[in-house]
Amino acid sequence: MNDRNYNFGQVGYRGRGKGLASFVEDAKDAKLVAVADLVGENLEDAKSLYSNINVYSSHLEMIEAENLDVLIIATAPKFRLPIVTDAAQKGVKAIYMEKPIANTLAEADKMISLCKENGVELSIGHQRRWNPNYVNIKNAIKNGDLGTVTHGVSYWTAGRIGANGTHFLDMINFVLDDEPVRISGTAQFGMNKEADFNEKLNEWMEKDPGVSGFIDYSKGTRVWIHCFNDVITPHTHMFCGTKGRIDVFEGTGKMDILYRASDKNSTDMRGVHEVESKEFPITNTEGKPEIMVSYGYQELIEVISEGKTNSSTGEDGRKALEMIVAFQLSSENGGRPVTLPLPESCFNYEVGYHPNPSGK
Numbered sequence: 111m112n113d114r115n116y117n118f119g120q121v122g123y124r125g126r127g128k129g130l131a132s133f134v135e136d137a138k139d140a141k142l143v144a145v146a147d148l149v150g151e152n153l154e155d156a157k158s159l160y161s162n163i164n165v166y167s168s169h170l171e172m173i174e175a176e177n178l179d180v181l182i183i184a185t186a187p188k189f190r191l192p193i194v195t196d197a198a199q200k201g202v203k204a205i206y207m208e209k210p211i212a213n214t215l216a217e218a219d220k221m222i223s224l225c226k227e228n229g230v231e232l233s234i235g236h237q238r239r240w241n242p243n244y245v246n247i248k249n250a251i252k253n254g255d256l257g258t259v260t261h262g263v264s265y266w267t268a269g270r271i272g273a274n275g276t277h278f279l280d281m282i283n284f285v286l287d288d289e290p291v292r293i294s295g296t297a298q299f300g301m302n303k304e305a306d307f308n309e310k311l312n313e314w315m316e317k318d319p320g321v322s323g324f325i326d327y328s329k330g331t332r333v334w335i336h337c338f339n340d341v342i343t344p345h346t347h348m349f350c351g352t353k354g355r356i357d358v359f360e361g362t363g364k365m366d367i368l369y370r371a372s373d374k375n376s377t378d379m380r381g382v383h384e385v386e387s388k389e390f391p392i393t394n395t396e397g398k399p400e401i402m403v404s405y406g407y408q409e410l411i412e413v414i415s416e417g418k419t420n421s422s423t424g425e426d427g428r429k430a431l432e433m434i435v436a437f438q439l440s441s442e443n444g445g446r447p448v449t450l451p452l453p454e455s456c457f458n459y460e461v462g463y464h465p466n467p468s469g470k
Contacts, residue, residue, distance in 0.1 A: 116411050119144040120182040121169040121193050123156045126208060127184030136404035146172040169193050173200045180410050183207045191217050198224040204231040204410045210276040211427035215457040218431055222424040231413050233406060233420055234427030236280040240405035242393040243365050247356055248285040256351030257375045265336040266345040268311060269320030272434050272463045275337060280430040288327040290433055293448050295323015297441035301339045317462035321437045354385045363399030367392050435459050
């Protein structure tokens with residue numbers, strides 16, 4: 111790696127944006143030099159915490175004034191296309207974009223094309239791709255430790271197939287290293303007002319529903335996902351094969367992984383195939399549970415300085431969005447299966463996320 115600092119700028123310093131900015135200091139040779147936001151109060155907050163940065167009310171002004179290596183885009187998805195357009199055409203080398211990639215597949219395609227045409231590396235903030243635990247699970251599956259992977263389960267709390275589900279759908283694609291080919295499911299908008307009702311979460315889920323349904327992959331693996339509003343913690347994922355299974359339980363910065371397997375393949379229906387518990391490496395990040403964001407920043411530095419492969423591309427982010435669209439299309443058609451890839455007629459289907467009428 112070159113012995114120099116890599117300049118990071120960020121557009122959007124509200125909510126999630128504050129968290130994304132905080133992880134720049136954890137990436138080696140990364141330096142946050144500027145923040146742009148339309149809201150003066152947000153800029154004041156950024157300046158109070160990072161006194162040495164420059165602040166701008168215009169993302170374009172920031173991009174033109176600062177020699178940025180990496181631009182972090184932390185705005186809501188509907189505001190991103192003009193930002194990506196300006197960044198790609200004004201010499202920014204790499205973009206780290208908060209998930210989900212966009213509200214529509216058409217917008218995602220435009221941003222991916224803009225980056226490719228201008229030689230800009232685009233990385234989507236699906237940070238489980240940089241989590242060593244999921245990397246180990248991916249490698250275990252690749253090495254045949256589970257035999258042929260036949261099925262799996264993934265469920266998570268607080269619904270929101272878009273805002274939350276994009277993480278888990280992408281994670282499943284990542285660890286299976288496979289392409290989803292068919293999706294079916296039922297969407298549930300809003301919360302059950304008779305049990306554990308939360309006004310803010312209900313407002314979000316009215317736009318971004320929970321889903322229960324199935325994903326079929328090209329190699330034959332079937333995965334059931336469930337994120338209705340009554341699902342409780344921890345987030346839980348299971349991958350099963352002809353030799354054994356891996357169970358993952360996600361807490362806040364802490365993961366438990368159970369690995370049980372046999373040394374031989376079996377599809378014995380009678381349940382007499384013996385498996386035993388085996389050790390599986392676990393890395394916990396208690397105290398800073400989202401430190402993997404900084405791993406993503408670090409990877410982008412290595413991509414632009416050393417030619418390292420980007421492990422969370424725009425195409426990966428688009429695939430997760432396509433699955434989200436497919437689940438909602440399936441629900442609108444009574445749970446009928448939807449085949450992937452989706453036709454161009456679906457590219458302008460708009461997915462809702464957190465409502466934010468002010469745009470702040």
